[in-house]
Amino acid sequence: MNAVVALCHFCESHGPSSVFCTQTLRDSKIDEQLFNFDRNKACAACNSIGLSLGMVSRDEESNANFLSTQAPVIAEVVGLIRQAAVRSLSCEVSCNMDGGFVFFGDSTRGHVLSHTFHIRDSQARGFYKLFAIVILMKDKMFLLNIQPFLSENLSKISTILKNYALSTYNTEQAKFSERAQRLTSGQPNTQALRSLAELTGETNIYAELHTHFTWILWAGARCLSESLTLGSPTVPPFIGRDTEEGFSLVQMDKEGWLLNKYGLDNEDDEFYSLRKCKSILRSDFVAVCYCVIVGIQVILRGPSSKTMVLMKSLRKLLPESMHTLTRNDSPRYIPPTECKILSLASEVAVPQPCNTILRVDFIGNDDLISVKWTGEMPSKYPDLLTKIIKAVDEKLFTDFVLCKHMKVLVEEWKK
Structure with missing residues (x-):
């Protein structure tokens, strides 16, 4: 130095x-x-x-x-x-x-x-x-x-x-x-x-x-x-x-x-990876990422063991200062003004999906999910979303490198 x-x-x-x-x-x-x-x-x-x-x-x-x-x-x-x-x-x-x-x-x-x-x-x-x-x-x-x-x-x-x-x-x-x-x-x-x-x-x-x-x-x-x-x-x-x-x-x-030399647990990086999130959400992955980035509330309903994976993976799209706006395994519904990513049990009552609320429901014990949102994707994606899609699809990136790259992208976007 x-x-x-x-x-x-x-x-x-x-x-x-x-x-x-x-x-x-x-x-x-x-x-x-x-x-x-x-x-x-x-x-x-x-x-x-x-x-x-x-x-x-x-x-x-x-x-x-x-x-x-x-x-x-x-x-x-x-x-x-x-x-x-x-x-x-x-x-x-x-x-x-x-x-x-x-x-x-x-x-x-x-x-x-x-x-x-x-x-x-x-x-x-x-x-x-x-x-x-x-x-x-x-x-x-x-x-x-x-x-x-x-x-x-x-x-x-x-x-x-x-x-x-x-x-x-x-x-x-x-x-x-x-x-x-x-x-x-x-x-x-x-x-x-x-x-x-x-x-x-x-x-x-x-x-x-x-x-x-x-x-x-x-x-x-x-x-x-x-x-x-x-x-x-x-x-x-x-x-x-x-x-x-x-x-x-x-x-x-x-x-x-x-x-x-690394600041994160390797097991945590690999398990709570955006690639894991994409494998769960499949074709709805881009829409969910878009909602997280622009501030639309994302509600995850289902067993805690499944919603936690999505919660911790999607949370990486937000600056660390906004991680306080996420709740895992909440006993009640929290409005969008207080929480941007919310996970709760299936029996908890939540609002119907709309332009400002996207809902992801886990169905049964299988890996079936239902994604509902009445909003529409823009014709041109935000630059951050474009870079995220490209990074997740980059085969040369390991999960650890992808996690580090995401931190850099989010910090650049925050500024």
């Missing part, structure tokens, strides 16, 4: 700045990179691993180097990260300051997803220090598409840091209560500012952050290249802490990756 992940903090002496950055370098020699650090900030809180050190992980498959330093090694990125740090820790404020997410930026200065949070510090003003993890990227749509994945994992990283710092805070307060001292004397703390390693009590905290940030960049690139899912992509499990032998990237086991 072509992005920069940075940990930023608000220093009581120097203001907002980044203290640790990880970025992807391709076709670059690491030892030839110039480290562009601001040497005027010499306090412990504004420094992390030193002015001339870096941590490197390499993905042999993609030939990508993941380099972590105190500041970005690419000169033009330094100013962008500095600006992202200032905005994320000052003006771009979330309604939930402890764990909030904010998206901002433009095509010139890059697009940023910022996650702000507080960690405990017994010597800080207010006994808290403000931190932020920012992800800077030029590609706005890519960043927005993987925002659910990024938000989930940035929250996990911040929780790890907060738990470390809370443990240190509790230990320090048990030995000497800084709060009681301030209340008694009325004097602020004048001790030197402390680094993140001191706040968390973890000497290898930056190595751990390097592992987490590297995994996010690696997994963020792989999951969207491996799958067409437009929502939160499925990725290998979050790595957490590594063993004492060292820090490494996710184990790139081929078989393990292939088993976990």
Whole structure:
């Protein structure tokens, strides 16, 4: 993933700045990179691993180097990260300051997803220090598409840091209560500012952050290249802490990756497929799909085991936000204003078919069905319906690929 992940903090002496950055370098020699650090900030809180050190992980498959330093090694990125740090820790404020997410930026200065949070510090003003993890990227749509994945994992990283710092805070307060001292004397703390390693009590905290940030960049690139899912992509499990032998990237086991790269259950994809729906509806398949797309209510009457197949198959024609307008095995009839696809038992009374209601009745224990609708199909089908018919008839599409393709078609149609 072509992005920069940075940990930023608000220093009581120097203001907002980044203290640790990880970025992807391709076709670059690491030892030839110039480290562009601001040497005027010499306090412990504004420094992390030193002015001339870096941590490197390499993905042999993609030939990508993941380099972590105190500041970005690419000169033009330094100013962008500095600006992202200032905005994320000052003006771009979330309604939930402890764990909030904010998206901002433009095509010139890059697009940023910022996650702000507080960690405990017994010597800080207010006994808290403000931190932020920012992800800077030029590609706005890519960043927005993987925002659910990024938000989930940035929250996990911040929780790890907060738990470390809370443990240190509790230990320090048990030995000497800084709060009681301030209340008694009325004097602020004048001790030197402390680094993140001191706040968390973890000497290898930056190595751990390097592992987490590297995994996010690696997994963020792989999951969207491996799958067409437009929502939160499925990725290998979050790595957490590594063993004492060292820090490494996710184990790139081929078989393990292939088993976990997809977001849907394969059995579910194959069983609740539009092809299965077509085999049940036969010649009425196109008319039923048309009614679902244009908003005409579809009523499915019969045994739950049979109506559920049609329900879950036809529901894929609707955006996920409209899945709340479907009801399975309802005990009563629900009007079209509240439900677009409705399945219920045969004995439940329902209105007669009309222009705004299509009814599918299962007859007996056989696979016989009766489809009734008084409306007429248009001479020219909607573009989405045409693409659906073509996709269902495409023999090269497996049921899984067809399901993914349908998601893309529906998302395009929604926009």
